[in-house]
Each structure stands twice: as C-alpha cells, then as structure tokens.
Amino acid sequence: MNRLVTVAEMTARELLRRRGVLLLLLLMPLTFWLIRRDAYVGQSVRSLLLGVSWAVSTAALFATGAARELEPRLRLAGYRPHHLYLGRMAGLWMAGLVIAAPFLLLTVLDAPELRHGGVAVAMLCCVGVAAPFGMLIGVLLPRELEGTLLLLTVVAVQMLIDPAGSGAKLTPFWSSREIATWAVDHTDDGYLARGVLHGIVVTALLVAAVAAVSSVRLRRRRHLRQLPTG
Template sequence: MTKTLTVAEAALREIARRRGVLLLLALLPLAFYFSRRGTEYWQSVRFVSLGIGWTLSTAALFAGNAARGIEPRLRLCGYATYQLYLGRLAALWAVGFALATPYFLLIRFDLDDVRYDGIALILLLTVVVAPPLGLAVSAVLPRELEGMLVLLTIVAMQMMLDPDEAVAHALPFWFTREIGEYAIQSNAGADHVARGLVHTSVVLAVVLALGGCAAAVRLRRQVPLTASPSGPSGPTI
C-alpha cells in the first residue's frame, strides 16, 4: 500500500506540472455545459459529463506517457506492476473527483426539476471510466498527439452519432445517455440506470484489462546479466 501511495503522489506531482494545459482542459466541460444550457437540459448534462470524460482521459494519457521513462527503474527497485498501475489510477481518480464536484454543484444550483442522484451517478461513473480509458490509449498510442485525437474522436462520435445505432452503444461513454434519460426525464424508469451500470461495468473491465495487460507486458521484469568471472568472453545469466 505504501508503494502504491508513493506512485500516486508522484503521479499527482507530474500532473500538476501541466497546470496551464489542465486548467484549459478543466474549463472545456464548462463551455460544453453553457453551449447547451439554453436548449435542452439533457443535452447540457450529457455534454458536461462528456467534457469531463475527455479532460480526465487526456490527463491520464499525459500521465501514462510521462511514466514510461521512470517505470522500468521503479520495477528494478522492487515496485510491482500492479502498484505502478493502481497508484497512477488512484491519482487520476482523485483529480477526477476534484474536477467533477464543482460541476455537480453547478448543476445542482442551476437546473431545476432534475434527479440529482442520477446526475451524481453520471459524473461518478465518468470519473471512474475516463482515467483507465486514457491509460489504455496511452499504452496503445505512446505519442500524445495521436492519443488526444483518438480520445477526441471517441467523445465527438458519442455526441453526434444517432443513439439508435449500435456503434453509439459500443462507445465507452454511452452510459451518460442511458442514465441521463433517468436524470432528466421524469417518466424514465430505473431500467435506464440498470443498463447504464451494465454498460459501465463492461467498459471498465475492458479498459482495465487492456491497460493492465499492456503495462505488464511493457514492464516485464528482465533477469539482469552478470559478468563472467573468467573475463569478458561473454555474459552469463
């Protein structure tokens, strides 16, 4: 546990170095929210949650790429792969809750006639899903620009695709629409929440497995080579 917390602390310090970028990313959901506030409630709530999802997944992408240089040395110092992975996730989840809380308060005092428990659940699940999604993309696409474009494409498709299309249901933030129906529409039943939770569980299992397996492969500990006592004729294992 101590090593996991140490990694989390180091990840928070690394994220804090990008204060300017993160500030701009944190304000993006606010722009999403007010762009739809005057039209339909469900759009503004959904857009702010998608904005938070993109912000957190992008922060996770930065954190994952920044860790590539130090993680092999930490493995040689005795840190397990799961400690490195969970420590980084813990830091990102902490950042996510700090980001989502003021947006929930904004919705709480700005919108009437909505189910605030449903909105809180949407933001909670967004915070849970976005960081492992960003780390998974970081594992597959180590360059930040390509990773950011992929994450932006995912969020844009989630916004624009027809909700009746199967592709929209397969995207990682589909639960925002399912639970959003319950949160905004008074006649929507709890079945929307159930479907949203099932979707979140599947997505979370996939991105955690992808990110964890990628980290395990990348950080697979190599048995060090030692010099032969007889001289430089060749290394022995």
C-alpha cells in the same frame, strides 16, 4: 499497499500542480455546458458529461506519457507492474473526482429539476471509464499527438452517434449518456441500471486491458537472470 498509495499520491500531486492544464481541463466541460444551456437542459448535461470524460481521459493520456521514462526505473527500484498502473489509475480517479465535483455543484445550482443523484452517478461513470481509457491509449500510442487525435475521434463519435442504435453501446461513455437520460427526463429505472452495468463492465474491461499491456511492457525480460548476493 504503501507502494500503490505512494504512486497514487505522486500522480495526483503532479496533475494538480499543472494549474494551467487544470484550468483548461475545467474550461472544456464548462464550455460544453454553457453552449447548450439556452436550449434543452438534457443536451447541456450530456455535453457536460462528455466534457468531463474528455478532460479526465486527456489528463490520463498525458500522465501516462509523462511516466513512460520513469516507470522502468521504478520497476528496478522494487515496484511491481500492478503497483505502477493501479497506483497511477487511483491517482487519476482522485484527480478526476476533483475535476468533476464543481460541475456536479453547477448542475445543482443551475438546473434544480434534475435527479442529481443520477448526475453524480453518471459523473462517477465518466471518471471511472475515462482514467483507464486515457491510460490505455497512452500505453498503446507513445506519441501524445496521436493519442490526442484518437481521443478526439472517440469523443466525436460518442457525440454524434445515435444513442439508441446498437453500435452506441460499444462506445466507452455510453453509460453516462444512459444515466443522464434517467436523470434529466425522469425515465424508468431501466436506464439507470443499464447505464451503471455498462459503466462497470467497460471500466473493468479497460482496467484489464491496461493491466495486460502494462504488464507486458514492464515485464522482466527472460534473458536477465537475477541471483541473490552471498
């Protein structure tokens, strides 16, 4: 447990020390909010949630890339693969909540007519999905430029796809959009339930995928036989 907490803590420390990056990460959701603010508030909320998702995914992608050289030696220092990927994910979830919190406050102050509990749950889904999603791209695509372009593509598809279409449910951040509809348009609770279920399932699938890829990448090779001393 101590190993997991230490990795989580160091991940959060690293991320929160990148002040310039943090500012830019905060800028994107803010811009998304402001750009649609004069029109229908629902568009602002959906854009904001997409901005938070993009920001946390990007942070996860870069954190995973930065740890690529460090993790093998930590593995030799006594860490198991699950300490490393779960610890990093926990750190990213913490950092994601720090990024999301001011925007939740912004919706409370700027759009009092919303169901703010729903906005909070939608943001939780964004953060919950975005951290393992960014990590998965990071472990699959070692070059950050390729990873960033893939993230951009996913977010663009998410933004443009018809949310009522069946294909929309295959996109990772559909949950936050569904919950946002409940929070903004005061629709029935089915939207909330579907959104939460989608968020949980997608998060679980992404965590499992990160676990599988990381375990293979950080596995102990079969040619190495380690014997105890004495």
